[in-house]
Amino acid sequence: PRTIRRDDYTPPPFLIDTVDLVVELFADSAKVVSRMAVRRNPAAVAKPADLVLDGKKMDLLSVSLDGRAAAHEATPETLAIRAVPDRFTLEIATRLRPQDNAELTGLYKSRDIFCTQCEAEGFRRITYFLDRPDVMARYTTRITAEKSLAPVLLSNGNLVERGELDGGRHFAVWEDPFPKPSYLFALVAGPLDCLEDRFTTRSGREVTLRIYVRPGDVPRCDHAMESLKKSMKWDEDVYGLEYDLDTFMIVAIDDFNMGAMENKGLNVFNSKLVLANPETATDLDYHSIEAVIAHEYFHNWTGNRVTCRDWFQLSLKEGLTVLRDQQFSADMGSAADARIDDVRRLRAAQFPEDAGPMAHPVRPDSYIEINNFYTATVYQKGAEVVRMMHTLLGPERFRKGMDLYFQRHDGQAVTCDDFANAMEDASGVDLAQFRLWYAQAGTPDLKVEGRYDAAARRYTMTVDQSLRRTPGQPDKKPMHIPLSVGLLDGAGRDLPLKLAGEAAAGGTTRVLDVRNPRDVFVFEDVPEKPVASLLRGFSAPVKLQAPRSEEELTFLMAHDSDPFARWEAGQQLGARLILDMVAARKAGKPMVVPDLFVDAIRRTLDDQRLDRSFIADAVTLPGLAFLGELMPEIDIEGMWAAQQRVRGVLSQQLADRWSSVYDANHGSGPYRFSPEEVGRRRLRSTALSYLSTDKGEAARRRAVEYFENAKNMTEQVAGLGVLAELGGAEGDAALGAFHERWKGEPLVLDKWFGIQARTPTGDTLQRVKQLVDHPSYDRKNPNRVYSLIGAFASGNPVQFHAGGGAGYRFLADQVLATDRFNPQVAARLLAPLGSWRRYDAGRQTLMKRELARIVAEKGLSRDVFEIASKSLD
Ligand code: DPP
Ligand code: ZN
DSSP states (O other): OOOEEGGGOOOOSEEEEEEEEEEEEOSSOEEEEEEEEEEEOTTOSOOOSSEEEEOOSSEEEEEEETTEEOOEEEOSSEEEEOSOOSEEEEEEEEEEOGGGOTTOOEEEEETTEEEEEOTTTTGGGTSOBOOSTTOEEEEEEEEEEETTTOOEEEESSEEEEEEEOGGGEEEEEEEEEEEEEGGGOOEEEESOEEEEEEEEOTTOOEEEEEEEEOTTOGGGOHHHHHHHHHHHHHHHHHHOOOOOSSEEEEEEESSOSSSEEOOTTEEEEEGGGTOOOTTTOOHHHHHHHHHHHHHHHHTTTBTTTBEESSGGGHHHHHHHHHHHHHHHHHHHSOHHHHHHHHHHHIIIIIHHHHTSTTOOOSSOSEESOGGGGOOHIIIIIHHHHHHHHHHHHOHHHHHHHHHHHHHHHTTOEEOHHHHHHHHHHHHOOOOTTTTHHHHOOSOOEEEEEEEEETTTTEEEEEEEEEOOOBTTBOOOOOOOEEEEEEEEOTTSOBOOOOBTTOSSOOOSOEEEEEOSSEEEEEEOOOOSOOEEEESGGGOSSOEEEOOOOHHHHHHHHHHOSSHHHHHHHHHHHHHHHHHHHHHHHHTTOOOOOOHHHHHHHHHHHHOTTSOHHHHHHHTSOOOHHHHHHTSSSOOHHHHHHHHHHHHHHHHHHTHHHHHHHHHHTOOOSSOOOSHHHHHHHHHHHHHHHHHTTTOOHHHHHHHHHHHHTOOSHHHHHHHHHHHHHHOHHHHHHHHHHHHHHHTTOHHHHHHHHHHHHHOOSSSHHHHHHHHHTSTTOOTTOHHHHIIIIIHHHHHOHHHHTOGGGHHHHHHHHHHHHHHTTOHHHHHHHHGGGGGGGGSOHHHHHHHHHHHHHHHHOTTOOHHHHHHHHHHHO
16 A cells, blocks of 8 residues: 655646535435536646546446536546646536445444544545535535435535425535635435524524434433533634634534534534433533533634645644634533543553554654554644643633634645744744654653752752654654642642742742753742642643652642642542552562552541542543553553552551541432532542452442432442442342443443443453344444443453453454445454554464464455554564
C-alpha cells in the first residue's frame, strides 16, 4: 500500500463549484446522478489534461461532459476523464448497494435507515469526486424513495421542495448555501420520528432544532435537546459564534463506526450519544451526550466554516474542537473535575500512543490510511496544544486570536500553521518554537528541582526537559513548555511570586516559559522554605518528575489551592507507593502500605470543604494504564497485586469512613443530572466498591441490596460491576437478572457485555468467547464490538495479558474476522498488541507472533495492515 506524505501536498488541479445530486433509493440499491460544475484551479501548480476523480466500490453507469459522451477510464479507485476543457459540466451516474455495505462508510443501511458517513473519504463511495477537503462546493440534493419505506428524507442545508411521485414514491430537495468539502455531505432516509424545538440566536435568527430517532425513541431525546441548546448559547457567549442555517438536525443511528459526525446542518450520531433516560443511561452517558453534542455543534465553526486543507491538518479542527468541548464541560459542571477527567483520558490513551509504535505528531507527516489517524494524539493532545496557546496568551488574547482566525479564514480550507499565525498575529506572542508541538511526537519529560537559600530568601527552580526518540524522529529539539507553578508556605497558603528582575510580586500562580534543555527560574523575597506546586492545571502534556518527599505530596494533597494539582499530588503519591510495592514484590519482600497514605486518604474523606466528585476522584487509585507508563517494563501482575493490596488496606483501615460515606449519600427523589447529584452517586459507588474489597458475606449482601434497589441505570451499573467482580452466585444472579430485564435494549446490553469483559477476576476470556456467540451479540455492530472485544483488549489488561497469549490470539482472530467487512473497526481493536515492547520477553514473543500472523493474512485492509506492520517495525 502507498504512503501519503504531507510534504507532497499540491493544490487541486480542478475545482468543483456546485454539485447537484439526485439520489434514488430502492430496497436493494441506490442510483446516484451527480452533476458538477468543474473548472481548472488558477492556483494549481500542474495543468494536467485529464481530470482524475476518486471513487470506489460502485458501478459506473454513465459519464457525460457538457451533455456529450466523454472519453474516460476507470480503475478500482479512480476515474479519469480524458482531455477536459477549462470549464465544463460533468454528469456521472453510479449504482451502489447500501444494504450490503458493512464498512459503514459511504452510503449504507442501519437496519431500515439509509445513512451516510463521509469523513474522511466516504463520499468517493457514493459518486466519483475530488474527494479532498480543499475542494469546496455548494450542494443541492434531491432524494427519492418509496414513501412507506422512507417517509423522512434529509440532507444538508435547507429543505427547498418536497412532493409526491408516481408509484408510491416521494422526493425532497435540500440546498446547502455554504460551500463545503465532500466529507461534510450527509443524507438520511427512513422511518424516523423527531423531537422538535427552537432556538433564537442572539442576533434574532429563529432556528428549528430537530432530533430524529426511531419511532418510539422520542421520549429519550430530551437531554440531547437540552445539551444542544446549551451548546448554542455557550458558543455565542464565549466565542461570539452563532448558528448560520434555519434548521439544525441530529439523527441517531444504531450502526456507526465513531461517536458522531458534524455534517453541515445534519449531524449524524451514534445512538448511544443521543438516547438517554434515567432508567437506561448512566451519569457517564449523560455527560458524554452533552459533551459530544457540544463537540459536533462547535464544529459548525471550527471544522465546517473553516475546514482543513488536507487530512494531515485534522487536528486543526479536532484539537481545537475538543478544547472547546472541554471548556464547555468545565463551564457546565465542576471545572476541577472536568480537568481531572481530561488528564485521566490523556494519560490512559494518548501517553501510551506517544510511547508506542504508532507515535505520531499532532500534525502527522505521513499515513497509509487516514482513518487510522483519528487518534488520541490528534484529538486529545491536539486539544492540549491549543490549551497551551490559551495559557500562553491568556483568555482575552486567545479570543482575539480566534476572532482573527475566523476573520481571515471563514470559507477556507487551511492549515495548523494558519491557526498558529492568527494566534501569534492577534496577540504578539512569539509562537515560533511553540509550533514544535505540532511537529514532534512523544511526551516530553520534565524534571524540576527546587533549592531554597534562606539567607538570600531565594527559591531557585531548575527545569530540565528531554524528549525521547519516536518512529521516524530520532533527534528532537527542545520545546516551548508553559509550566504553571505556585509556592506554598508552611501553613499551606499561596505565596506571592516575584521572579528575579521583577519590581514587584505579581500573583500566586505563574506560567514559566520553559524553552531550553535546562532553564533556571529564581523567585525572590521568599520568606520561608516553600513547597512547590508544579504543573498547575496540567499546563502542559508532559511527564513530570520532581523529587518531592511523601510528606510534601501529602501536604499538597491537603492544601494546594489548585484543585488539579491537589488531586495530582495524591495520584503521584499513590503511584509512587504502588511502584515501590511492585519492586518489593519482585524482590520477594512484603508489600507495605505506609500509614501516611492511609491518613491522607482519611483526611480527604473527612474534608468538609471538598465536593463529592472531587473526593471520589481523589480516593480513586491511579489506573493501570497510567502506572504502566511509569515503569521501564510493565509488570501487570505486580501492579495489579500492589493496587489490590492498597485497596484492601484502605478498605480495612477506613472501613468506618466508607460505611458512613455510603450511608450518608443515599439520596432521594427523582433522578437529576446535576453536578451535586452526580458527585453523590459517584462517591457512594466508590465507597461501595471499597466496602466490597474483602469479598465477605456482608459485602455481598450490601452489593446485592444496592443493585436490587437501584433507582436508575447509574446505580444499576455500579452495582453490577461490583457484583461481577465479586463473582460467585451473587455475580451470576445479577448478570442474569440484568440481561433478562434489558434484553430488548441493545445500548443497555452494551454495559452488560462491557462489565463482563472488564472483570479482572475469574475466567474472563472464556466468558468473552461465549458472549461472542450470545444471541444478543452482533459482530457487525460497532457498539457491540467495542463493548465486548474492545473492552476486553483495551480495558482489562490483567486478563488480556494473562493466559500465556490466549488473549492475544483471541484478539487477532477477532481483528481478522472483522477486517473482512469493517476495516475501520478492525484496526481500532488492534492497538493493544502494538505495545509489545513494553512487556517481558515472553509476552513480547507471543504478541509479535499474533501481529505477524495478521500481517501475513491475504487481502488485509490498508487500515489493519498499517497498524500491524508499523507495530512490528
Ligand atoms: N469528525 C468527527 C468528530 O467530531 C469524527 N468523525 O470527531
Ligand atoms: Zn470532532
